[in-house]
Amino acid sequence: MDFNQNELITHFWNAQIYTIYALGYYFAQMSIQQQKDIALRDREIAEQKIALAEKEAKIAKQELEIAILAKEKALAEMAFLRAQINPHFMYNTLNMIFERVRKASREAGDIVIAFAEMMRYATSTKSQDDEVDLQGEIDFVKQYIDLHLQRYHYRVYIDFEEEGDFSYHRIVPMILITIVENGIKHGIFDDPEIAFTINASLIDEFFVFTAKNKKNPYPNFINDTGQTGVGIENIKKRLLTTYPAEAHSLEIIDGDEDYTVIFTINFNLLRK
Structure with missing residues (x-):
């Protein structure tokens, strides 16, 4: 009877050990699968971020190309306008008008000569450059305001x-x-x-x-x-x-x- 009791106890503890091992194996497998799932999800997120970055870079490149085209178009339009009007001819014509107008009205003559100076600046080569003197732009604004007044x-x-x-x-x-x-x-x-x-x-x-x-x-x-x-x-x-x-x-x-x-x-x- 004692033998049977000892045998039962042994079988019981063996069963417990096997159960613990089985649970350990199960949880280990679960942990490994979770790690695989996390790694897969992280890889998918990384791929999405890469795809998004590539898309944003493509959009930025397109916007830059559009901006460059717009700038080239603006420069071409300014060059075309400049080609239509000879600045020296226009300035000399305004000077001629000034000589005739000032005899009748000094004020009118002053307006003509001020306008001539403005047009010479606006149609000059330097105004077609990427950048010009800031002081010149300020003076141009003041002349424009004075003419408007x-x-x-x-x-x-x-x-x-x-x-x-x-x-x-x-x-x-x-x-x-x-x-x-x-x-x-x-x-x-x-x-x-x-x-x-x-x-x-x-x-x-x-x-x-x-x-x-x-x-x-x-x-x-x-x-x-x-x-x-x-x-x-x-x-x-x-x-x-x-x-x-x-x-x-x-x-x-x-x-x-x-x-x-x-x-x-x-x-x-x-x-x-």
Whole structure:
């Protein structure tokens, strides 16, 4: 009887040992399968990330190609326009008009000669370059503002303020004048209380050009008609093909009553 008891106990413990081994084997297999599943999932995620990165790189390449084509198209259009008008012929013609007009009106003569200077700058070879002198662009803006004031016999109000030395830097041509022209075309400023305000500042190699105008509810009241925003969209494309994104910004604040454009360039970042 004792033998049978000992035998039963032995069989019982053997069964327990086999059960433990079986459970251990089962859980080991489960753990191995889980590790395989995790590895497979990680590989699938990695493949998805690689595919996404390749897709983004392809899109970026396409966008770069489109930007290059847009820049080439813009340069071709400017070259075509320049070919249509001989700048020297136009400037000499305006000088001839000035000589005749000033005898009748000194003020009219001054307007003609100022316009001639502007057109000579706008059609000159340097204005077709990738970059031009910043001071020249600032002066061009001031001449444009002065002509506009004379056009309306100083019954409109445009405030221009500047701070800093602009003579040592270069910029994409016709950016500033496009911002100002957009404000004049689509704003209203026939009251000193709602003047079109323009500010150009260069402090610690950081250039800021701000133009803020009151929206004109009656576009034909003062300004010429035209497509709103076309010039600004052009600016965005030209800037993207010239400056790295981190070195410039063009912020548009389209409020209920006011429209503000803030253009910035960090010249320190351009030198890196």
